Amino acid sequence: MTDKPMVAAHHVRLGSNAGQPMTRRDGLAKVTGTATYAADNRPDGLLHAVYVEAGIARGRVNALEIEAALKHPGVVHVMTPDNTPALSQNPDEKTTPFTARIDVLQHDKVRYAGQPVAVVIAETLEAAQEGARLVTADYEVEPARIGFDNGEAFEPQAVGMSTPPVFSKGDLGSARSEAAHSVSAEMETPLQYHNAMETHAVVAEWDGDRLTVDMPNQAIGLAKPGIAAYFGIPAENVTLRSPYLGGGFGSKAVLFGPQMLGILAAREMKRPVKLALRRDQMFGPVQHRSATRQTVRYDLGRDYKFKAMEHQADVSTSSFDDWLDGAANASLSVYAVEAMKASHRGFRFDTGTPGAMRAPGIATGSAVVETAVDMAAEKAGMDPLEYRLLNYADKDPSNGKPYSAKALRECYEEGARAFGWKDRPLKPGLMRDSDGLLTGWGMGTSIFHAPFFPAKARALLRKDGSARAETSGADMGQGAWTALWQMAADGLGVAADDLDFDIGHSDLPDGSIAGGSAHTASAGGALFAAGNDVIRQLAEIATQDKESPLFGAGNERLVGDGGRLFKASDPNVGERYTDILQRAGIDEIEGKGRGNRDKASTETYAMFSHGAVFAEVKVDPDLYQIRVSRLVGAFAAGRIINPRLAKSQLTGGMIWGVSFALHEEGIHDKRTGRPVNNDFAGYHIPVLADVPHVEALLVDEEDPHVNDLGVKGVGEIGITGTVGAIANAVWHATGLRTARYPIKIEDLLERSIARKT
């Protein structure tokens, strides 16, 4: 079987805009400081709100002392559970899979440290901050449950959004009984906090029962009815504006307590209210990545090919909600194996509830899978790349479906060549650089699914030749303002500069969720279809107009490009859009569109983006300080709309991989449950000096089945593969593997001492 599809089933030709490395359409606004993020809004009469967070992780608030705050100059009100009205919808009710149970001062229970227990509202930000500091709480404290040794275990109903927690295929026992070798990787991954640079914020203003909200949001179409339900107003009364998000990474897709408190405060005060989280408040009510404790076991045949795979994951959630990272499902579709089993066990910690964080499930799971695969390669005495090719999956091993497209072999090849992988010594500990640092090379396979959401869009062509396209959409940095603009322009057959383009607010057609690496395909597909709908109507008019050179060409394929409609078979036969409309006396044509994925394709094919990441690390031989000196990734993700932006997404994801492997760890005190490193001094993410060389290569891939346009996602895949590549490089440098991420100096030192004794 070949990796490249033989027939381009319904591959659509895009126009002259897509495929271009256009710079960001929102670039000018972002470099001049005029891009308006939620907290930049300052309506007249604005009040500032700062919430007081619980200082315990479990128990009850017996009493709140708010007098000192109320006396502070500028403070106008303190909201507590005693004086806060009930919401119209119980915030502990889950009405959709995207609804989180949230804390909006509706009870006196404390379920995690950092939960809002009061809100101070003041004329100035300084007064609100000081007022919040002056509120004191008396608690009835119950012991906090933090960590897998203390958390309460349970059998989950689902992991991720709604995936079954247990999966098995084939006879694991019999495959194992035929195996000749076995490896097992046991590793823990910590809580990780999204920490977008823009903290969650809201500016809310009521006008009677109409509400205007400035709030960064990845899923405007869900947020609008969600907010309306909490406040008992019709969805059409809510205007949500989110033109720019200062990062999201999954944490701005659902509604959270603090932002609902800001909206509630505005209603109570009958004045606009701004509430922006402090950085330390980002470590509680606004989600995080589950901690995991995983075992990945591969059983190998005499030929060292995988015979059986078992992936078990213990995964953390909160005491009051059920979101679990689906780590153990990361192993199901990546390598060929005869029999497999994946299972999850939930653990309740007294933390906020986790949620989707960049490459949910796959990031955590593949970090351990790629380690296990390298351990197997070591057992086989084979080069890790050669070994991955030995276990290459030509069909999805979890269901036998062919891949809609899979250019992973090319990714391996191009990535390895760019990295210089062929010179890698097989054994660890053999390479030193000119400074005497231990040097290691490691690799990992990247994979991420290619979902598709039902987005809608509208397009408009006017008599004067101007055009407009719109969908609610969301640009959280991935480049929606640009890539979607390019696709919309191609749908209409106009130059991007001639298009008036709008995304990022709730008055527009529902662009669905910017998440799951599906936004470009879904919202872009809808925009392209909306433009095509306009062109179809235009063609109808032209082919029935005796004065048009296209008269009677109704059975021919007509193409719109550059503001001109012409015959595909003879581009010279055609005319400008403006001529068609003016002759027909039509002011404007409106088109509507939805992106499309063929239902039969969904049932027939396994749909993923793929990639290969190669890492070089330098490790100090005495201190075990680790640096990632080089990262090269090669990725195949179908049709690339904007290579400049796609590369940025991929390198950004790879840097998240560096962060996962070496930096990030949300630490909660085991006695109190409080986060102990809830700032950027304690919660480490990479800085520029940590990532001297990161390079992403785009590998050509035509995917005729994934959707009409053959577009897959690039936003999340970069982190997958990278984490394992770094761990494997550390092993190659030192001969040591640790049992947890992030890989720490002390763990390497400990293992090195153990090795010597």
Place this chain on the structure above:
Amino acid sequence: MALRISLKINGKMHELALEDARPTLLDVLRERIGLTGTKKGCDRGQCGACTVLVDGRRVNSCLSLAVSLEGADITTVEGLADGETLHPVQAAFIENDGFQCGYCTPGQIMSAVGFISERDGHATAEEIREGMSGNLCRCGAYAGIQDAVMDAQLRMSNEGKS
């Protein structure tokens, strides 16, 4: 007890009455003057999103009390372009894709302007990586940031601007 201060920001004088000495330069810029290009990422000098120039030096505006800056010459991201013409650092950030979400970008750009002048436009790639490491970017746009600063430095030395 109102405190009357005057701040020179982007060449323009702003007269302010503060109720006390608490407001930081960052909050004064954002909440009182309406220059919201300068961003708050951590409010404690750990992320660099609020970087502005004070008398040509880069500082974290979240750690500076506004009352301490009477008479200082403050430049924010809004004051960098020359009318319609972008500052070379701004142009280089667009062309090298030195940002994604854009939230840390004003701070990155102000930091880069300050850094390039600190090094008289002769910084090596390694010095850029070190010198720009006080500005966090959670999107991980670092490859573009490094290229942008390198490129801007070159443009500025060609224009004799650094």
